[in-house]
Amino acid sequence: MWSLWKKECKQTAKSLIYWLYVICLVLFYVSQMGGMRGRMMTAPKEGQEDYRTYGKKDTASEAEIMDYGLSRLVTGYYLETFDTYPVGYVKEVNISEKEKEEIGEMLADMTGEQPDTLDKKLEEYMMLPWGTEEEASWVPAMRDGYSYEKFLKNMGRVCEILGPGSEFTEAKLKYSARTPVDYEGAKKAYENLVTKDGYTGGYLRLFSDYMGILMGILPAFLITSRILRDRRAKMQDLIFTRKTSSAVIVTARCLAGICMAILPVIAISVMPMIDCILFAKGTGIRLDYLAFLKYDLGWLLPPVMAVTALGMLVTELSETPLAILVQVIWWFASLQMGINGMSGGDYGWNLIPRHNSVVNYGGFANGFGQLVKNRLLYAALAVVLTAATIGIYEAKRKGHFRRRGNILFNRKKSDQA
Amino acid sequence: MLYTANEERVRHMNTTVEIRHLDKYYGRKKALSDINLTIPAGMFGLLGRNGAGKTTLMKTLATLLEKQKGEVRICGIPVENASQIRRIIGYLPQDFSMYPNMTVYESMDYLGVLSGLGKKERQKRIPLLLERVNLSDAQYKKVKTLSGGMKRRLGIAQAILHNPKVLIVDEPTAGLDPEERVRFRNLLCEIAEDRIVILSTHIVGDIEATCENIAVLDEGTLLFTGTVEELLLAVKGKVYKAEISRSELEKLKKRYLVTSMLTMGNNVIVRFLAEKQPFEGARHCEADVEDAYMYLMQKRGGKL
Amino acid sequence: METYYSIAKSQIRHNLWQPVLISAVMLAASPLVLGIRNLSPEQSAKVLETFVALIGIILFVPVFYPEQDQSVRDTIRARYTPITCIYLIRLALSLLAAAIFLLAYMGVMKAGNCGMEMGRFYFGTCAEMLFFGGIGIFAYGVSDNLIIGYMAPMVYYAAAIGAGAKYMKWFYPFGMLTDYMTKYWILAAGIVLGAAGIWMRNIKKN
Numbered sequence: 001m002w003s004l005w006k007k008e009c010k011q012t013a014k015s016l017i018y019w020l021y022v023i024c025l026v027l028f029y030v031s032q033m034g035g036m037r038g039r040m041m042t043a044p045k046e047g048q049e050d051y052r053t054y055g056k057k058d059t060a061s062e063a064e065i066m067d068y069g070l071s072r073l074v075t076g077y078y079l080e081t082f083d084t085y086p087v088g089y090v091k092e093v094n095i096s097e098k099e100k101e102e103i104g105e106m107l108a109d110m111t112g113e114q115p116d117t118l119d120k121k122l123e124e125y126m127m128l129p130w131g132t133e134e135e136a137s138w139v140p141a142m143r144d145g146y147s148y149e150k151f152l153k154n155m156g157r158v159c160e161i162l163g164p165g166s167e168f169t170e171a172k173l174k175y176s177a178r179t180p181v182d183y184e185g186a187k188k189a190y191e192n193l194v195t196k197d198g199y200t201g202g203y204l205r206l207f208s209d210y211m212g213i214l215m216g217i218l219p220a221f222l223i224t225s226r227i228l229r230d231r232r233a234k235m236q237d238l239i240f241t242r243k244t245s246s247a248v249i250v251t252a253r254c255l256a257g258i259c260m261a262i263l264p265v266i267a268i269s270v271m272p273m274i275d276c277i278l279f280a281k282g283t284g285i286r287l288d289y290l291a292f293l294k295y296d297l298g299w300l301l302p303p304v305m306a307v308t309a310l311g312m313l314v315t316e317l318s319e320t321p322l323a324i325l326v327q328v329i330w331w332f333a334s335l336q337m338g339i340n341g342m343s344g345g346d347y348g349w350n351l352i353p354r355h356n357s358v359v360n361y362g363g364f365a366n367g368f369g370q371l372v373k374n375r376l377l378y379a380a381l382a383v384v385l386t387a388a389t390i391g392i393y394e395a396k397r398k399g400h401f402r403r404r405g406n407i408l409f410n411r412k413k414s415d416q417a
Numbered sequence: 418m419l420y421t422a423n424e425e426r427v428r429h430m431n432t433t434v435e436i437r438h439l440d441k442y443y444g445r446k447k448a449l450s451d452i453n454l455t456i457p458a459g460m461f462g463l464l465g466r467n468g469a470g471k472t473t474l475m476k477t478l479a480t481l482l483e484k485q486k487g488e489v490r491i492c493g494i495p496v497e498n499a500s501q502i503r504r505i506i507g508y509l510p511q512d513f514s515m516y517p518n519m520t521v522y523e524s525m526d527y528l529g530v531l532s533g534l535g536k537k538e539r540q541k542r543i544p545l546l547l548e549r550v551n552l553s554d555a556q557y558k559k560v561k562t563l564s565g566g567m568k569r570r571l572g573i574a575q576a577i578l579h580n581p582k583v584l585i586v587d588e589p590t591a592g593l594d595p596e597e598r599v600r601f602r603n604l605l606c607e608i609a610e611d612r613i614v615i616l617s618t619h620i621v622g623d624i625e626a627t628c629e630n631i632a633v634l635d636e637g638t639l640l641f642t643g644t645v646e647e648l649l650l651a652v653k654g655k656v657y658k659a660e661i662s663r664s665e666l667e668k669l670k671k672r673y674l675v676t677s678m679l680t681m682g683n684n685v686i687v688r689f690l691a692e693k694q695p696f697e698g699a700r701h702c703e704a705d706v707e708d709a710y711m712y713l714m715q716k717r718g719g720k721l
Numbered sequence: 722m723e724t725y726y727s728i729a730k731s732q733i734r735h736n737l738w739q740p741v742l743i744s745a746v747m748l749a750a751s752p753l754v755l756g757i758r759n760l761s762p763e764q765s766a767k768v769l770e771t772f773v774a775l776i777g778i779i780l781f782v783p784v785f786y787p788e789q790d791q792s793v794r795d796t797i798r799a800r801y802t803p804i805t806c807i808y809l810i811r812l813a814l815s816l817l818a819a820a821i822f823l824l825a826y827m828g829v830m831k832a833g834n835c836g837m838e839m840g841r842f843y844f845g846t847c848a849e850m851l852f853f854g855g856i857g858i859f860a861y862g863v864s865d866n867l868i869i870g871y872m873a874p875m876v877y878y879a880a881a882i883g884a885g886a887k888y889m890k891w892f893y894p895f896g897m898l899t900d901y902m903t904k905y906w907i908l909a910a911g912i913v914l915g916a917a918g919i920w921m922r923n924i925k926k927n
Contacts, residue, residue, distance in 0.1 A: 016864055016866065016869065017864075017866060017868060017869050017872070020869065020872065020873075024876050027880075028880070028883070031880075031883070031888070032883065081759060086754065091754075091755065091756035092756045092758060092759050092760070094759065213879070213883070214879075217875070217879070218872075218876075221868050221869075221871070221872045221875075224868055225866060225868035225869070228867075228868065321867060321868060321871060324868065324871050325743065325779075328875065333754075476795070479795075479799050480799070481795055481798055481799060500801060500803070503799060503800060503801045504801050506799070507799075508795070508796070508799035510792050510795040510796055510799075511792070512791075512792040513792055513796060514790055514792040514793045514796070515793055515796065516735055516736075516787055516793065518735055519735060523731070523735075526727075526731075527727075527728075527731050528796070528797075528800065530724055530727040530728060530731070530802075531724075531728070531797065531800035531801065531802040531807075532800050532801050532802070533724060533801045533802065535723065536723065536727075572796075575796070579801075
């Protein structure tokens with residue numbers, strides 16, 4: 001099998017599409033992270049304007065959550081429509097008269113205003129020009145001492161009304177209500193980066209975030225092209241009649257596809273490592289020299305495996321470029337679903353988990369368990385899909401699914417035979 | 418209608434293909450070198466090894482490839498006037514294929530449209546042609562379900578659909594079974610009655626059975642042009658048959674060109690070429706085209 | 722004329738119905754995941770530019786695919802009708818399909834009370850479809866590989882979303898509301914690239 005794998009790798013290395021792939025990876029890296037060298041993360045100084053680059057606080061206080069939730073609810077109530085994101089693209093949900101009344105009562109309860117006066121005050125508030133809200137005579141605000149549990153109950157009811165993808169779940173509210181860290185928080189974030197992440201970890205995480213976007217789509221083009229090329233050269237019958245088993249053929253091809261796809265990524269991942277090494281010279285920071293392997297193999301390899309395996313299966317089944325369309329749809333959905341969790345920690349089951357930041361180690365640590373499960377899922381999925389492909393391949397070899405028509409579509413009727 | 422007026426004109430054309438000093442390069446490689454040929458009406462055979470340049474020459478005649486030097490005229494029309502040429506030629510490529518999901522009839526119809534035939538014309542001719550190549554029963558079958566022989570027959574049918582003056586057929590019988598091969602040859606002979614049929618092949622038997630005039634191509638140059646008789650003259654009296662023991666075979670092979678061997682127990686009956694009587698027991702044989710071809714290949718480059 | 726009509730009919734029956742069907746399904750299924758009612762002009766433009774325009778890739782790029790097999794290609798090329806004619810008919814039919822699909826989709830959006838200038842948005846989205854299609858045709862024509870033909874516009878699309886207007890300037894595909902001039906530029910680029918792709922395909926005769 002290894003000689004077959006080697007041959008497959010060589011074939012891929014000789015193809016035009018592979019080098020276009022590599023060029024895409026390089027260009028993408030350079031455009032997103034190319035300028036990092038001069039702007040590496042340093043320790044925060046006291047009295048800075050803001051510490052936004054050091055991320056957001058790990059969580060929000062109940063008061064912050066309630067304030068944020070109220071402001072969002074008020075806006076939606078006023079416009080009579082809410083934005084939800086069931087699959088990432090905005091889906092507007094309009095509320096009915098009855099629903100508006102119900103929410104109005106909630107608002108009245110939470111702000112301490114009467115329902116009718118609330119509407120009038122809201123009207124005035126909403127009509128204020130941009131930026132002057134804070135000077136207004138009345139601002140929608142939570143009543144003092146409002147119970148958090150009651151608040152959550154209200155939010156729960158709002159979620160029911162609006163359907164999936166609304167922003168009023170407790171988790172989402174917590175996530176969105178967070179404010180940027182203060183000096184203490186920034187210090188902690190930097191400390192995490194240096195001690196827990198070995199400095200390189202943060203940068204490789206960012207690298208994985210960006211490259212993950214490409215890994216969720218480009219390997220599909222590679223594998224689809226490879227398999228369809230087989231058909232163009234009419235190699236099917238030649239390969240089918242050889243003594244190599246389907247399992248060996250399919251596995252060798254899949255492994256070759258995965259290896260060739262991840263190899264340039266590993267090579268490029270050396271770049272941020274170098275940036276970090278250069279930065280850390282003389283600072284005494286203890287770098288994690290293995291960070292690139294950990295992230296390349298742990299974070300980026302599973303989607304490469306899954307995308308390659310799926311591409312193989314769909315192409316073998318359909319014998320058309322359909323796998324590309326399938327992968328584009330999956331890719332789109334994954335990207336859109338990740339939009340609300342860009343700063344990291346909220347990995348879920350996404351093919352492309354997002355963590356668009358060098359810091360937020362806290363989010364990473366919290367989400368780590370889920371991330372591991374997520375990555376294992378896709379690796380396992382790849383194995384399952386490969387097994388399915390082996391089944392299909394074997395069936396084709398035996399003459400089923402043949403679209404050349406001789407078996408399936410050209411049956412003689414019994415009186416003609 | 419496009420065709421009836423043309424058919425008049427075509428009938429009065431002089432039916433020859435003239436090639437003068439044709440050169441064709443693929444990048445640096447010279448695929449055809451100083452080809453000079455005059456092909457009259459009837460069956461013309463182009464014989465040569467694989468890679469000799471036969472397909473290149475065929476494609477150049479069919480306006481699918483551009484020549485670098487020289488002049489090519491088909492029925493007086495220079496090959497640069499591609500659209501005019503394509504009206505009067507029919508081409509059957511080596512690995513003929515059509516869109517897999519079209520039926521036989523649909524393929525013929527579509528190709529007919531592409532040749533500029535009108536609807537009535539197509540409705541008249543297609544059933545006749547399918548009948549002639551024995552594909553009438555298969556006319557609603559999809560192309561992808563056809564056997565090799567059937568595909569080839571469809572290929573011929575589409576090549577003569579628009580009644581071309583010149584038919585260019587590239588290795589039409591390769592891969593066909595003996596029966597199909599004979600049927601194909603006969604069909605081509607019928608078609609050649611008032612047309613030029615240029616047939617390229619590396620199967621000597623095809624030439625023998627059908628062609629009067631032939632050319633032999635090797636590595637892009639013509640080794641021979643002329644009639645089959647003229648070719649045979651070259652090896653007249655040079656073909657011998659002998660029965661020898663197996664141990665003597667190697668020695669014989671080193672000295673003479675062996676064109677066939679038949680093992681009978683401990684002895685071998687060899688057929689070989691020699692300039693004069695080689696030894697006792699060797700007997701003269703009637704030369705055939707294969708012998709002549711082998712002889713030519715051996716001499717390589719020698720003009721007759 | 723009858724020739725062109727017959728070619729068109731044959732193309733629709735055998736080759737074009739697949740991309741047309743896929744585009745139709747894609748558009749028809751979209752309201753399940755996107756909202757297309759009551760969108761603001763920004764949101765409408767986003768849907769049109771980042772989603773609907775993609776059918777340009779599906780409809781235009783496979784223009785050379787039916788003759789991918791060299792032997793089929795030779796048979797067709799030896800005919801009187803130039804093969805470029807067939808390609809152009811195919812593209813014209815694809816354009817017609819794209820125009821109809823876009824009109825229908827925008828009609829549905831308008832009926833769902835989306836705020837958009839019909840004329841401007843229609844032209845802008847058409848330009849974008851032709852642009853992505855043109856990139857794909859060019860990539861396919863040059864590389865003789867349909868997958869590369871699909872990959873090139875997708876990569877450009879991803880780059881546009883990532884890098885944005887800053888790097889792409891006049892050739893930024895999502896400029897409906899920010900810089901409408903880009904629409905004219907990309908329309909021209911799409912046509913030029915498409916023509917170049919067909920030309921390259923014909924040059925590489927073997």
